[in-house]
Amino acid sequence: MTTTMKKYITGVLALLSCSLLFAQEPTQEAVVPSLKNYYTYDYLLRSNFWLQGNNAAGLVFNDKALELADAYSQIDGTIAYNDGPFRNIYTSESEQQYKLNALSYLKFDKIYLYGNFTYDYNFRKEVKWNGLLYPTSSPFMLADSIPGNQAIERFSFDAGIALPINKYFSAGVYMDYTVASAAKQKDLRNKNTYMNLLLRPGINFRSPHWNLGASFTFERTTEKIEYSQYESGTAKSIFSLSGLWFYTYDTFSSSENRRKLDDRIGGSFQVEFITGDFKYYSEFSGFYREGTFSETGYNNQQYGDTEAAAFRYDGKISYANQFYLTGYIDVSTMLGYKVIQRSERDPNAGVSIWITYDRANIYVQNKTEYGLAYTRAKPRTEYNNSYDFTIGMKGYNMESAFKLYPLKYVQRVEYREAYLMFNENFSWKSGMLDINPGLAYGMGSGTMNDRKIMNTMAATEVDEFISALQTWQLEPELAAEFAFMTSDRLNMGVHCRYTYFLSKSKGYNLYGDFRYNYVRALSDLLKDKHRSYFSLTVGFSF
Amino acid sequence: MKKILFLLIYTLLWGSCLNEDQASSVFTFKIIAALPEDFTLDVDMTKISVRIQSREKPVTYQQFLEEDGTALFTVEPGRYSATISSRTPDGIFNGLESEFLLTTYGVVGADKSDVSNSLTINLEVAAPGGLIFREIYYVGSQTQLGSNYSRDIYVELYNNTDQDILLDSLCFGAIYPANGISSTFNWVGMDTIAIFQMLWMFPGTGQDYPLGPGESAVIAQNAIDHTGLCTSNLNLSKAHFGIYDPLLTGHEKHPDVPAMIRIVDGQGSAYSLSVNSPAVVVFRPAMGVRAYLNDEDKWLRYQPGSTSGTRYWHIAKSWILDGVDCSNGPTINVKRFPVSVDAGFAYTVGSYSGRCVRRKVEEVLPDRIVYQDTNNSSEDFEMTVIPSPRLRP
Numbered sequence: 001m002t003t004t005m006k007k008y009i010t011g012v013l014a015l016l017s018c019s020l021l022f023a024q025e026p027t028q029e030a031v032v033p034s035l036k037n038y039y040t041y042d043y044l045l046r047s048n049f050w051l052q053g054n055n056a057a058g059l060v061f062n063d064k065a066l067e068l069a070d071a072y073s074q075i076d077g078t079i080a081y082n083d084g085p086f087r088n089i090y091t092s093e094s095e096q097q098y099k100l101n102a103l104s105y106l107k108f109d110k111i112y113l114y115g116n117f118t119y120d121y122n123f124r125k126e127v128k129w130n131g132l133l134y135p136t137s138s139p140f141m142l143a144d145s146i147p148g149n150q151a152i153e154r155f156s157f158d159a160g161i162a163l164p165i166n167k168y169f170s171a172g173v174y175m176d177y178t179v180a181s182a183a184k185q186k187d188l189r190n191k192n193t194y195m196n197l198l199l200r201p202g203i204n205f206r207s208p209h210w211n212l213g214a215s216f217t218f219e220r221t222t223e224k225i226e227y228s229q230y231e232s233g234t235a236k237s238i239f240s241l242s243g244l245w246f247y248t249y250d251t252f253s254s255s256e257n258r259r260k261l262d263d264r265i266g267g268s269f270q271v272e273f274i275t276g277d278f279k280y281y282s283e284f285s286g287f288y289r290e291g292t293f294s295e296t297g298y299n300n301q302q303y304g305d306t307e308a309a310a311f312r313y314d315g316k317i318s319y320a321n322q323f324y325l326t327g328y329i330d331v332s333t334m335l336g337y338k339v340i341q342r343s344e345r346d347p348n349a350g351v352s353i354w355i356t357y358d359r360a361n362i363y364v365q366n367k368t369e370y371g372l373a374y375t376r377a378k379p380r381t382e383y384n385n386s387y388d389f390t391i392g393m394k395g396y397n398m399e400s401a402f403k404l405y406p407l408k409y410v411q412r413v414e415y416r417e418a419y420l421m422f423n424e425n426f427s428w429k430s431g432m433l434d435i436n437p438g439l440a441y442g443m444g445s446g447t448m449n450d451r452k453i454m455n456t457m458a459a460t461e462v463d464e465f466i467s468a469l470q471t472w473q474l475e476p477e478l479a480a481e482f483a484f485m486t487s488d489r490l491n492m493g494v495h496c497r498y499t500y501f502l503s504k505s506k507g508y509n510l511y512g513d514f515r516y517n518y519v520r521a522l523s524d525l526l527k528d529k530h531r532s533y534f535s536l537t538v539g540f541s542f
Numbered sequence: 543m544k545k546i547l548f549l550l551i552y553t554l555l556w557g558s559c560l561n562e563d564q565a566s567s568v569f570t571f572k573i574i575a576a577l578p579e580d581f582t583l584d585v586d587m588t589k590i591s592v593r594i595q596s597r598e599k600p601v602t603y604q605q606f607l608e609e610d611g612t613a614l615f616t617v618e619p620g621r622y623s624a625t626i627s628s629r630t631p632d633g634i635f636n637g638l639e640s641e642f643l644l645t646t647y648g649v650v651g652a653d654k655s656d657v658s659n660s661l662t663i664n665l666e667v668a669a670p671g672g673l674i675f676r677e678i679y680y681v682g683s684q685t686q687l688g689s690n691y692s693r694d695i696y697v698e699l700y701n702n703t704d705q706d707i708l709l710d711s712l713c714f715g716a717i718y719p720a721n722g723i724s725s726t727f728n729w730v731g732m733d734t735i736a737i738f739q740m741l742w743m744f745p746g747t748g749q750d751y752p753l754g755p756g757e758s759a760v761i762a763q764n765a766i767d768h769t770g771l772c773t774s775n776l777n778l779s780k781a782h783f784g785i786y787d788p789l790l791t792g793h794e795k796h797p798d799v800p801a802m803i804r805i806v807d808g809q810g811s812a813y814s815l816s817v818n819s820p821a822v823v824v825f826r827p828a829m830g831v832r833a834y835l836n837d838e839d840k841w842l843r844y845q846p847g848s849t850s851g852t853r854y855w856h857i858a859k860s861w862i863l864d865g866v867d868c869s870n871g872p873t874i875n876v877k878r879f880p881v882s883v884d885a886g887f888a889y890t891v892g893s894y895s896g897r898c899v900r901r902k903v904e905e906v907l908p909d910r911i912v913y914q915d916t917n918n919s920s921e922d923f924e925m926t927v928i929p930s931p932r933l934r935p
Contacts, residue, residue, distance in 0.1 A: 234688050235893045248599060251870065251893050309560035333560040338598070340619050342643045342650070357654075358645035360619040364562040404601060405568045405618040472600050 036069050036507025037499070038383040038432075039541065044072060044105060046324070049281035049316045051114075054268040055202035055215040056172030059112035059162035062105055069507055071106035076511075076539025083125075084531030086521045088484040089477055090135045092124030092150065097535075112172075114160035122152040129477065131225060131241075132260065133182055133194050139243035139336040139363040139402075140293040140304035142225055142258045144236065148186025155179050168207065174200040188236050188252055193224045204270065213270035217287065223260040224296060227252065242304060243336055243363035244402040244409055244449070245474040245481075258303065262291035266310075277320035285312045301354040302341060308334040321382070324375035329368065336363030362403050369396040380427065389422040403454070407466065409473075410450040413485045417442035429501075436495040444486035444523075449478060483525040493517035493533075506542065513537035570616040571649055572660040575607055575626050575637060581667055587611045590628040590635050592663075593920070597621040597641060600872040612660075619644050623877075626663055627885045627918035636885040636917050637663040640877040666882040673707050673863045674915050676700035676758060678822055679898035679929045680815045680868055681890045683774035690894045691772040692817050693792075696762040696781060698931050699824060699864075700901070701753045702913050709753055710746030711831050712863070714761060714802065714824050715739075718854055722819035722867060722875030722887070734856040735823070735879070736843070740813045741806035741855060742785060743831055751800075756910025758932035759783060763814060765799040774896045780933035785813055805835060806855050817893055821878045823865040825857055859883060866919045868899065886920025898929040 045051050047065040050058020066072065078101070083094030099120040106113050127150040129135065131143030155178065162172030176198040183191045202215025229236060229252055236252045250256075266287030273280045291306040310332035317325040340358040345351070373392030380386040395416035402409045419440035426433045451466070495515045502508040517533040573592050577585065587607045594603040598620055607613050607626075622644055626637035639661060643650040648657040675697055682692030697714075701707045718736035742761075744751060753759055765784030767777045778784075779796035786793050786801040792812040795801060804813075815822065827834035834841060842853045865879045869889040877887075888899040901923055904914040914922045 234684075235690070235895075237892075307560065335560060335562060338618070338620060340621070340643065340645050342621065342641075355654075357643060357650055358619055358647070360646065361562055361567050362618070401562075403567055403618075404599065405616070 035381060035383055036072075037501045037504055037509055038381055039072050039507065039509075040384070040499075041072075041074065041103065043383050046318075046321075049272065049279070049318075050204075050211075050213070050270065052316075053213075053270055053281075053283045053314065054174075054200055054217060054285060055204060055213040055270055055283075056114075056160040056174040056200060057162050057170045057202045057204040057213055057215070058270070059105075059114055059160055059172055060164055060170045060204070060206070061211070062107065062112050066105065066107050070108075071104065072541070073102070073104035073106070074539055074541035075100075075102045076513075076537050077101075078513075078535055078537040080533065080535035082531060082533035084519075084529070086484075086487075086489070086519060086526055086529035086531040089480045090127075090129055093126040093147075095125070096123045097121070110164050112162040114158075114174075116156075116158040118154070118156040118158075120152075120154050122154075124150045124152070127184060130182075130184070131190060131258075133180060133192050133223060137262075138260065138291060138293060138304070138306050139241070139334075139365070140260075140306070141241045142190075142227065142256060142303075143239050143241060144188040144190070144227070144252075145239065146186060146188060146236065148184045148189070150182055150184045152180060152182040168205055169203060170206065171201070171203045173202070174198070176200075187229045187231055188238060189228050189230065191226045191228070193226075194222070196221045202268075209273060209275055211270070211272035211274070213268075213272075215268050215270075217264065217266040217268070219262075219264040221260075221262040221264075225258045225260070226296075227256040229254075239474075240303065241474075242338075242402070244400055244411055245478040246402050246404070246409075246472055247474055248472065257296040258293060259296045260291065260293050262289055262306070264289040279316075279318045281314075281316045283312075283314045285314075286310070287312075299343075299351070299353045300341075300356070301343075302339040302356065305337040305339055305359055306334060307337070308332060321379050322377050324377070325373070326375075327370075327372040329370045332365075332367050332369075334363075334365040334367075335361055336365075338362045363401065364403075365398065365400045367396060367398040370394065380425065384427075384432070385423070385425060387422070387424045389420070391418075391420050393418045406454045408452040408454050410452060411446065411448055411478075411482065412450070413444065413446040413482070415442060415444045415485065417491075419491075431498060431500040434495075434497040434499075436497075438491075438493045438495070440491040442489045442491065444488060446482065446486045448482040449473075449475075479525070487524045487526045488522040489519055490522060491517065491519040502540075509541045511537075511539050511541065513539070567618055568616050569619050569644055569646055569648070570614060570659075571644065573607075573613045573615060573624055573626075574660055574662045575611045575613075575635075576662055576664050577611070578665065578667060585635075586630065589630045590626060593625045593627070595623050595625065595872075595920075597623060617644065619646050624661060624663055625881075625885050625918060625920065626665060627916050627921055629916040633667045634917055635665050635667055636881040637665040638877065638881040638885045639663050666880070672701065672703040672705070673712075673753070673824060674700050674702045674901065674913060675822060675824070675864050675866050676913060677898050677900045677929060677931055678820075678866060678868055678888065679774075679931070680817060680820050680822075681870075681892065681897060682817050682894045683772045683896035684894050685772055686770075691774075692814065692894070693764045693794075694762075694768040694772055694774050694776050694778065695815055695817070696760050696776070696778060696929075696931060697815075697822055699753070699759045699761070700913060700932075701755055701757050702915060704755045704910070706752040706754055708746075708749065709744040709751040709759060710748050712744045712824055712826050713741055713805070713831065713857075714744070714822070715741040715806075716815055716820045716822050717865070717878055719876070719878070720816045720820065722821065722869050722878060734841075734858055735862075736854040736856050737806065737823075738808075738854070739810065740804055740808035742802040742813075743805045744783065745800050745803055760931045760933055761785065761802060762795075762799070764793060765795040767796070772896075774929060776929065776931070777933065778931075780935075781931075782934060787813075805831060809852070819869045819875055819889075821865065821867045821884075823857075823879075823883075824863050825861040825865075826863060827857065827861055864915075866899075866923070868919075872925075881917075883917060885918040886922075888919035888923035889925050891926045895926070896929070897926045899923045899925055900927050900930070 048061045078099040080097040101118045103116045126147040128147040129143045131141040158176045160174040164170045178196040180194040198219040204213030238252045239247045239249045268285035270283045287310045289308040293304045294302040312330040314328045337359040341354040343352045371394030375390040377385040377388035398413045400411045421438040423436040497513045500510045515535045520530040624639040677698040718738040720738045759782040761783045762778035762781035765781040767779040769775045784795035784799040786795040787804045865883040869887040901913040905912040
């Protein structure tokens, strides 16, 4: 994608977001103005399950949620901080976050709009092995082992539009554009430039009892990684990782660059059944992703290909705004390929370029994620609850394998978590207070590095092979990551939100939101290590 | 559009069923070792080993040939080198395919359409050498303050025979290109070998510097005491010879250490081996050093295809007493020596790490040590070891 196009997309989305944010309040008088003060983003999501799905055409079902007023908007700012030794290998020792967010759902005549703009700045202390912004998105990564501070800046524009075509059909499209840059501030320094563009057109059919929808997804993600070294007195090592911490390395010379490119396509279809107070929403999705990890120049050297597929089901049931049952299952496979290339001289151009002949699968990751939650709510009004509690569980099974014939190294991780959340809403004339404590207990298990022999070799040869390979696996890092993933843990938190009714006639609110979370490891290498998180948000909704 | 629809349907139906492709992970092919046509002796091929080394990962596969001179390998597709190197009672057999491409459908030749299930390697036969490199220390170390330090590098020659060897007028240098990671090596496969930069000769009138059986001669780039100056702490004032010419800058030498004689000026005002990947050589011109240097027309050449620019002195491979291709890691670089001189690579991991390569001991006799010399430095050397030069007392 060209820079001009990126600027164009950024501009269009910024304008759209701003127009939503500063949209004029509809002139018609609200039916029950004071009730709009009870609106929250959570209420919107609860009232229209389509908003959590992949089909923008589902924005038309906001007609119920927006019946009091044709718009719900909020703008807020957040500061957050987390630190503690219970962390994954990629996670910083501590992290400060500053975030601005503006979100709006509105209705213009028959057009339903959604816009969301987020800017966040993170400052992370003592980060290492973060060659990619999202290190687990690919088995292939260029990284370094020296901890250093890292600054990350991210802009995200997210917008959607839906339009009823006739009495039965509606069409819509979501668009998400995110750009980010990250810079580590100690040698070796990696500067990452990240872009994500998602387009998701969809249609739906509505009837009194059945709502059906289908949507298509296209997503492109690019990331440029540029390593440099300021201080030249000492030699630093740079690592090329290819799954389960198998690596090769080089002494860093002057620069080392990579480019990661992922394209994802997929589709979803949605089914919603409504009868009386009963509502059952299902979404089935399938995605296919192809990615390359290559040099940034024009010699076409590729350091790995990825291919991934995922199938996901999301189900949500509600009854009379009092009983909710939600569940999901996500089954995915990611394959990593070594690209078989040879440097050949182009007689016409007079330069050598890498010619691709084939590829061989060297990495496999199979993952199943699942979750189930039951919520019981006691509505005070149609728009907020006096209290609600949720009991749920979630977890995942993941098997990762790195292959180097005749050996196959396999890692298995199972993690399950049960949680309980309770929210009590206290309402006064001038405002309301939500207090929401939560508790979760997680259990992890697995095998870190099972070695399998895929074919028979003489025992001595296998021993030699294993011995040679052991040198090229970063076992301390593998163990640290595994310990984090499989550690049993206790997670406690509280979320308090005070909402001040600034204008009952117009439905304006000021709110302050405080969250605190504490997680403590209960087993394995990280036993008694902990990490805490807190955030403070101040916002205005209208 | 059809493609997108197909992919969408495929994804929805089979998205979660993306399976690892077991079959595409390996390929079985045959290595064929071919003896020289004029070699008439019967050779026990089962004593000769073949090694397949990945050029992308630090792994090797090794096995012995069958009686018919072939070996079957099942390996992961990729870029490989194949080395045949064995010392048998019939001689030293070396062969090398410095790079070949293995795919899931065969071995791809230089011509893309040349795809087969086998790879033929021509063997070269050589007799064991006498004067050998025992240690090569080229990566340098660091100062006590952590800066890079390359003044302490050296090579150590060793008499691996039971006879005296006269060092007088033997020549020492590094061959072109200076680094094995160069991708513009134009002299591959030629009958002579180009020298990089300067060329040095041992002093003496013909009988002055005999090297006895089991004795060493250390040539230091700066024959001074480096103790306290750097992390290697080598006292090279006890070296046997020093790279020194008063016309060059940056070289020092203890007065007791004889200087090597610069016989080819080369370029630059100082001499240094590559701290990354030099290829060192010791040789004796068949016609004598003076006659060699007087025959510029024959031995001083431009790069292939050029009629201007830098000219490089060349030597015949038959003059070489020993040569070692050094690298900066197990990943294979450009092969500069012919396989009859060195079929492999010796490597030291980490620039300025203070480590070196040292030849392996083959046999300890009562009066001397015999070091392994199969003309394959991948086999003959211990990699990345702490230097221990055998200096003068």
